[in-house]
Amino acid sequence: MGKFYLPLFALLVTAALGSGDMADKIKIQNENVVKAAAAELSKTLPKRVDPFTQLVAISAEGQMLAYTFKIDAAPKSDETIIKEGAERMKRNVTAGICATSNRFLQSGIVISYRYISAATGRELFRYDIKESDCDTLR
Template structure:
């Protein structure tokens, strides 16, 4: 997991430096920043996907990362064991949301500061049913301090 976040940070810095080379920061329009962020998202998704699937823990596997505009969408599969999908959704959603938001705010700060959002989609390894989706932006981290 640490390697993924290190890759993120490196990609963000390298891409922003190369795209902004020769352009003064005050001369960059919001449209140019948006375009740069879309490119960063695509590059990051491509690089991260090279190492997938990747086991995160005994229950969770990161399956793929997609670049959607200025959002990185991470898709995880969860082995829920004997618990039903419905029980997991009902019992674990708020705990998961808090942990995921905190983790993203800590590990993806550079992306969030650059106005790149992070979404985590969790699906059941058994049924392939969507269990949760958590969308995190810079605003969510400010609210969680």
């Protein structure tokens, strides 16, 4: 019986070590995909999204693709914008990302939407969306 467990243990250790290599390869692949996507998508910036919002930057941060938006809702204060928009924005952003970026999310890439105030430069909202966030919408 002991002869059976030793090869099984060796097989499990090899599989565990191999999965670490695979995880590293996936991480590197995701980082390369994120860099390429950020470089390509940034070519068209800045881009007006609506009368109050402009997409100003797209960057790669490891396995995260970060979009930075500037909001100009003057004369509203930053506090008013945050109070009135935080939850509504979170729902809309999550639904939009889950609908349009599903393949990225399934690969383990995180999509970050960051909104800054045009008036003060202060971060108003930040939503880092991963695949599990889409489960709450189903």
